[in-house]
Amino acid sequence: MIESLTLLLICQLVGEVLVGLFGLPVPGPVLGMLLLFIGLLIRRGVPPVMQTTATTLLSHFSLLFVPAGVGIMLHIGLLEDAWLAIGVALITSTAIAIAVTALTMLGLERLAGRQPDMDQQP
Numbered sequence: 001m002i003e004s005l006t007l008l009l010i011c012q013l014v015g016e017v018l019v020g021l022f023g024l025p026v027p028g029p030v031l032g033m034l035l036l037f038i039g040l041l042i043r044r045g046v047p048p049v050m051q052t053t054a055t056t057l058l059s060h061f062s063l064l065f066v067p068a069g070v071g072i073m074l075h076i077g078l079l080e081d082a083w084l085a086i087g088v089a090l091i092t093s094t095a096i097a098i099a100v101t102a103l104t105m106l107g108l109e110r111l112a113g114r115q116p117d118m119d120q121q122p
Contacts, residue, residue, distance in 0.1 A: 001049065001052065001053050001056070003049060004047075004049055004050040004052075004053035004054075005053060007036070007050070008032075008036070008053075011032035011033065011035050011036040011039075012028065012029045012032040012033075013032070014031075014032055014035060015027075015028040015029055015030065015031035015032025015033070015034070015035060016028030016029070016031075016032070018031055019031055
């Protein structure tokens with residue numbers, strides 16, 4: 001497990017260094033995860049020890065939301081003042097994300113030569 005966590009942190013560090021060196025408009029951890037993904041593609045799979053580590057981390061994923069919840073409670077006064085704008089922004093951005101995802105999927109299906117089956121029930 002220590003090896004997998006070390007690899008994750010090294011990928012994050014490399015991502016941070018690359019962003020700092022080249023001034024890329026991407027967060028370092030995102031670039032690090034992209035590097036990890038590419039490495040796993042080259043390796044053609046996820047090692048069992050990394051699978052175990054990922055499963056353990058994901059089982060405790062909800063703990064990562066505690067600081068965000070504390071931050072919300074700390075700034076509840078700001079939220080009370082801007083609740084309408086925040087609500088509209090959340091609903092609008094969610095609707096736009098759903099629409100863009102659907103249009104992208106339809107475009108990729110057409111590009112692949114398949115017609116989307118709109119009558120199919122999940």
